[in-house]
Amino acid sequence: MPGKTLYDKLWEQHVVHQEDDGTTLLYIDRHLVHEVTSPQAFEGLELAQRRPWRTGSVLAVSDHNVPTTEERRGGIKDAVSRLQVDTLDANCDAHGITQFKMNDPRQGIVHVIGPEQGATLPGMTVVCGDSHTSTHGAFGALAFGIGTSEVEHVLATQCLLTKKSRNMRVAIEGELPGGITGKDLVLAVIGQIGTAGGTGHTIEFVGSAVSALSMEARMTVCNMAIEAGARSGLVAVDDKTVAYLAGRPFAPRGDQWERACAAWQDLHSDVDAVFEKEVVIDAGAIEPQVTWGTSPEMVLPVSASVPDPGAESDAVKADWMRKALAYMDLPPGKPLQEIAIDKVFIGSCTNSRIEDLRAAAEIVRGRRVSSQVKLALVVPGSGLVKQQAEAEGLDQLFREAGFEWREPGCSMCLAMNADRLEPGERCASTSNRNFEGRQGHGGRTHLVSPAMAAAAAIAGHFVDVREFGGERLQ
């Protein structure tokens, strides 16, 4: 019998019951909850007169709707957003669920605070009513996004009704050149396999380039597994994983910590494990990436030009490209480095951790945001990331350069709060989706790394960060 993949192991450890057709009752260890996808789930529980099965497994936080200006100390002005946040507060209070409320220093984006608190641990199953739950797979946890009905199901039963995915391995071998980040790496992967390349699969990221990544960068990579169609991304546990988690508030302590660390040593794929799909990518060939269209797979190296739909042989795809370019208002053949931007957003569950802010700060040090740029935002992923950045003086570097330094939240990633693009505005964004209207009605999003966003803010258009001192960045 062949060996097991990491996914096989995690799956088998959580099976409670299995139907003949493979439908499985999978036990959930950690349930992360935010305000957008939970109100109807709590309402459903109440209507059926049910109680949460194990409140200790739940950690809740409001992130999508929260304002990112200091005004929020006085509450949320937008009545619709306020109702959604108040509803989460009331539901958590009613059921005794641990929650970090808006002005708690531990508040932040759900996918930043889970790992930061040690609430995400290797070997866990982690779910959240949010597709970017794949982020937590960076810790060797089986983590995936679910819908609101499933949020209710997990609250009520501690289990999910689901079927096993297939195994896919994406190997990134070699060494990433200086200035090339986890974001560039994952965008390059999506560019190669497409937004449906991982559909029906769990992707395990392996290879020397992945081993060399920090935990923050691994989170960025797993975060965007869903943009390649895979509900879950995984990275095997190693010393970096363990070192990151040691001493975190929700992590085990004492003897329990020792036992946990020993158990985590098995959280990797066996050498003879079989993957249904495999992709190998040369890390050394990856350049800084910039998206040009309305899907994360519409991405190219910064040295390239806007592609020509006329050169695409697949008619459906060519039509899709034409629509994207019309929306983005870009002509085929235009060099990406000549695309001027109106706004810059550094933040989101993809790129708002301390390492992301350090990389961006390094680029802006001693420089000024271009006068062409109307707004440049830095939105830390959590209150604790913000504190850390301020202790390092990063906020000063950003402020002196002309960036706004904000309170934590999802912010302009999806414009459910006051931060958004106006129609026609073009943004260099460190977020994860460049879909039509994602950052605001008629807004045009270009996905990049934090260093690339910072460099674009200074130049007023896209530039190769390696020509901006970024080659020193790891």
Next chain:
Amino acid sequence: MKAFDQEHGIVVPIDQANVDTDAIIAKQYLKSIKRSGFGPHLFDNWRYLDPGGPDGDNAGRRINPDFVLNQPRYQGASILLARENFGCGSSREHAVWALDDYGIRAVIAPSFADIFYNNCFKSGVLPIVLSEQTVAALFVQVLAEEGYRLRVNLPQQTVTTPGGDAFAFEVGTFRKQCLLQGFDDIGLTLQHAEAIRDYERRRREQVPWLFEQ
């Protein structure tokens, strides 16, 4: 959950690959704490020429006459025909609620994004995978014939054209039964409550640190 057995209805074609859930239901409508009322905002950014607010009031908004949902021939449609990777992106179940609230009972495409596919079954909307070739042929037929209807039969797992061509589709037996009966998933799972407790007792021994918080 609403049961699904058969549907014979007008087909509306959304001729674009990789339609994401942001397009199906735009973010400002996710601020609702209700499960209903999303239908008027289905494909909002394509359906209207000016932006809509989270208050949900569509009065005074200009409709986009070029968008299929606004064309007279597709009014009353209950089956949506789509291209590959339909429903990619965000996990928002509001996308399915919007389709359901609008009156869509089944979506036919060559492939779906995983989370969206799952969410459909939770709200009684049937996602049907047919081959790319078949879907391409159906697009040709829908566009050619006003009032074009398809018949979807879940018990037999077939989609039948007006000309009598029947195409078989796959659906998991467990999901099929749940959808045919309109079962409440949670009620079904709670029948296994003792197995869940047994599992927890076993795991508490093996991995106690996962039960401390």
